[in-house]
């Protein structure tokens with residue numbers, strides 16, 4: 526198969542406010558070939574969207590290069606189109622005007638634009654909605670507009686950034702099926718599709734090849750091929766095997782992942798794991814048929830969790846010593862078993878002890894508040910400290926997790942309006 530797009534040594538770094546590089550993608554080589562659908566999978570923050578944007582010319586790599594049919598990609602190019610997760614429609618334009626937009630940018634004259642837009646609107650099942658505005662449409666119909674706007678340019682490569690993840694399960698399923706039909710029956714001229722997804726089953730349903738990215742920084746860690754014809758059946762033994770293979774890959778430590786939190790200190794990027802969901806997961810594993818051990822693909826299917834929801838929970842459970850995740854399975858540690866069976870107060874105590882041991886940021890906040898005469902500190906102070914290690918957006922996200930965990934464990938309190946953290950027992954800033 527002929528190569529359409531290639532990336533060599535693609536590296537992307539952003540800067541921390543201190544000017545230090547923050548590497549998101551590291552030395553990525555990949556190729557997209559004619560006639561294939563490729564899915565990019567990886568944990569949250571592994572750089573999937575950044576990679577898609579670099580490949581499509583929306584973001585410039587810091588190092589390395591991208592070539593489209595032999596030509597160096599330096600910005601968006603004709604022949605490439607993108608479908609976004611949040612549809613990215615202009616609310617003040619009608620469906621038809623939104624669809625025509627892609628052609629307007631290419632300088633296509635109005636009569637041709639109209640004709641072509643109407644053809645695609647018909648193809649994608651939006652017939653009769655030409656004059657509707659996005660707010661009058663359901664999520665599924667809005668994403669059809671997103672697809673129509675991309676397909677109207679007859680793209681050679683279609684990039685899709687989690688295009689089905691904002692839709693309900695049934696709508697996502699039917700839109701996926703329709704896209705596959707258009708693709709398999711060659712009713713669209715697109716020769717290659719690159720899809721970012723959090724949904725392992727979706728990747729196995731759609732892709733010929735699944736590229737798995739490791740996190741911190743993002744590197745290509747594995748490739749899984751899916752040699753099944755469309756439409757694929759989820760019960761097919763090869764389908765089931767591939768789903769499990771991806772879980773196994775995502776739960777092996779290739780030695781590239783971040784070292785333990787203690788080794789990094791307060792700059793450790795905490796997994797985005799809400800406490801309630803973590804408690805729910807541990808309870809389910811403890812009470813499940815495996816008595817503390819569970820197959821992740823089964824668990825995720827049952828709890829309807831996608832990669833971006835499940836893996837932060839697994840990372841948090843491991844970080845706190847509550848579970849071990851290996852070979853596509855989760856196994857509760859004795860402490861995890863105790864946690865799951867404990868009362869709310871005991872759970873908080875276990876959590877507090879574990880965090881003071883293995884989450885340096887929470888320990889740091891706790892110490893700072895204890896040493897302050899009034900027991901308070903503005904959150905801003907901790908954001909500034911985190912910015913030594915990561916960009917502001919990431920620093921805010923990491924601090925939000927530390928606050929969520931610290932409050933749960935009753936190690937400190939937080940006044941949202943004042944943006945102030947205060948120790949347990951210290952008067953609230955509002956009083």
Ligand SMILES: Nc1ncnc2c1ncn2[C@@H]1O[C@H](COP(=O)(O)OP(=O)(O)OP(=O)(O)O)[C@@H](O)[C@H]1O
Pocket residue numbers: 539540549567568569570571572573574575576833916918919
């Ligand atoms: N413009 C930017 N400036 C600074 N940091 C950025 C920028 N864009 C992305 N990042 C950082 O790069 C990392 C990877 O982000 P990206 O969105 O590519 O990951 P992802 O794997 O797609 O994540 P998710 O699955 O959560 O969507 C994150 O830590 C993010 O904060």
